Amino acid sequence: MGHWADELADLAERRARAAELGGPAAVGRQVAKGKLTVRDRIDRLVDPGSWREVGELAGRTGDDGFTATNTVFGRARVGGERVVVVGDDFTVRGGAADPTGMAKQVHAERMAGDLKVPLIRLLDGTGGGGTVESLLDTGHTYVPYNPGWDEVVANLARIPVIAVALGPVAGLGAARLVTSHLSIMVRGLSQVFIAGPAVVEAGMGERVDKEALGGWRVVAKAGTVDLVVDSEDEALHLARKLLTYLPASTARRAVRGEGAAVAEDPSLRDAVPRDRRKPYDLRAIMKKICDPDSVLEVGRYHAPSTVTALARLDGWPVAVLASDPRxxxxxxxxxxxxxxxxxxxxxxxxxxxxxxxxxxxxxxxxSASEKQGTIRRGARAVAAIYTTTVPWASVLVRRVFGVAGAAHRPHHRHTFRVAWPSGDWGSLPIEGGVEVAFQRRLAAAGEDAAAMKAEILDRLEAVRSPARTAEVFGIEDVIDPAHTRPLLCEWAHEAYAVLTTGLDTAPTTDARYRP
Structure with a gap:
């Protein structure tokens, strides 16, 4: 067997122990909770045969032999594209990392950032600096710091980071979850909190179970987590799907998917009711305009009047903004x-x-809005829009009023903009504005005030037509709603032609280097 037979046998034994994770009993407890192990999760996430683990032999040797650390990471392919995956192993100390595990987490962050490939974090546990019990092993405490947090932050500006909560995630693990671009959790299986129920009771005197403290209803509504699914398999599938909307790094542009039929949709002519007080189904409009089955809403349970989604137009990935009139x-x-x-x-x-x-x-x-600092936070949203450089298209479906309405595009640069015949805009709605603008005249009219108000509204109705705005080139075009999808698909092709400048458009997959 060669000169190094004993050493090779020892390595094989260590790899076999690493494959056992925390051991049969710990794995059994994990499975009994309805949870997959970290290695099963990775197998279901990545392309078959593509996984190449890094640091498999990291761990410790004790009286009962070798035990791997509870961070598993490596490189793989998802949908044929290179990625780095790092996962917590809850079967070893409940996912509470030791120094070796932390070092592997930092290495995974650095590797993904330097290779300019997406990073997927599979989180299950605290992912932090160990438990209080671990202090007995180290013999000292430490001043808190987050190892490698510079890499975590830097990755937000260089590669897609997808985080998936697949169990209770607390402390540094929760911070790693939210310091991402998109996050996913599983109903009933995962919870996210700063500290778990026992710590909350000890520190705050509040008794609460983990679902009430950090279950999906709480954290999805708060915006802590972006997407919620019903099973681990769905979460892993969704992580794969999210990557199809994003480029491999900020130096690249997103890859076009399979195109879809581009045709007019006459049903859009009836999408918005004539009665301006009646709401309608905005999401139905979004689905008719975008490619079939391509709309992926992000943050559905958080701030529900604002709708954000990833979608495609003739295969091209786009970010969609909208408001829910309901x-x-x-x-x-x-x-x-x-x-x-x-x-x-x-x-x-x-x-x-x-x-x-x-x-x-x-x-x-x-008053509630004023107490929440709405204008300050709203001005921050306006600033975010005005600092964009990406191609922008606005379809004025109905109302466009006030400062928030003015933020429908970055007005200082060229954008694509059209309106529907249902468009209605101004500094504030006419119905409410009449009471303010004509207050004195209406008060002086006495019993004739109602008739005067009706006459004023009739006169204003004649000038509020989008066609009148188009006459003075206040809107670029007023279109038949049925034409919206073809026009936006045409714009998407032009938008990505512009995005070729300064970005790497070469394919990220090279069959020669597939593992």
Whole structure:
């Protein structure tokens, strides 16, 4: 067997022990909870035969032999494209990392960033600096710091980072989850919190179970997690799908998927009711305009009046913004402003053209909005829009009012903009504005005030037509809604032609180097 037979046998034994993770009993407990092991997760996530582990032999040797550390990472391919995957192993110390595990996490971050390939984090545990019990092993405490956090932060500006919560995720693990571009969790299986129930009870005197503290209803509504699914398999499939909308790095442009039929849709002519007080299904419009089955909404449960989604137009990935008229009339809230700014930043970071389907009545007003700092947070969203450089298209579906409405595009540069016949815009809605603008005249009219108001509204109705705005070139075009998809698909091709400048458009897959 050669000169190194004993050493090779020892290495084989260590690899076999590493494959056992925390051992049969710990793995059994993991499976009994309805959870996959970290190695099963990786197998289901990556392309078959593509996994190449790094640091498999990292761990410790004790009285019972070798035990691998609880961070598993390596390189692989997802959909034929190179990625780095790093996962927590809950079967070893509940995912609480030791120094070796932390070193592997840092190495994974650095490797993904330097190779300029996406990073997928599979989180299950604290992912931090160990438990209080570990202090007995080290013999000392330490001043807290987050090892490799410079790499974590730097990756936000250079590669897509997808984080998936696949169990209770606390502390540094929760920070790693949210310091990503897109995050996923599983209903009933995963929870996300700063500290778990036992620590909360000890520190705050509050008794709460982990689902009430950090279950999907809590964290998805708060915007802590972007996407929620029903199983681990769905979460892993969704992680793969998300990468198809994004380029491999900020130095590249997104890859065009399979094109779809580009045709007019006459049903869009009836999508918006004539009665301006009636809401409608904005998401149905979005699905008819974008490629079939391509709309992937992000943050559905958070700030629901603001809609953000990834989608495709004739195969080209785009970022879609919209407002849901069924929630606050589609008005922009404080949380909605934060959501909007973050999503616009995502589009700008990864060179995704933006499509804005506009029905914006303005900021939500009232004392509650003022207490939430809506105008400050809203101004931050406006600033995010104005600092974009990616191609931008706006379709003015209905209302465009106030400061929030003015943020439907970055007005200082060329963008594509059209309106539907249902368009309605101004500094504030005419119905409410009449009471303010004509207050004195209406008060002086006495019993004739109602008739005077009706006459004023009739006169204003004649000038609020989008065609009147088009006459003075206040809007570039007013289109038949049925034509929206063909026009946007044509724009998407032009947008990506512009994006070729300064970006690497070479394919990221080379069959010669496939593992």
């Amino acid at each position: 929630v606050y009339g589609g008005g922009l809230t404080a949380e909605g402003s934060d959501k909007l700014a973050r999503f616009v930043d995502l589009a700008e970071t990864f060179n995704l053209p933006v499509v804005h389907l506009v029905d914006q009545p303005g900021f939500v007003i009232g």
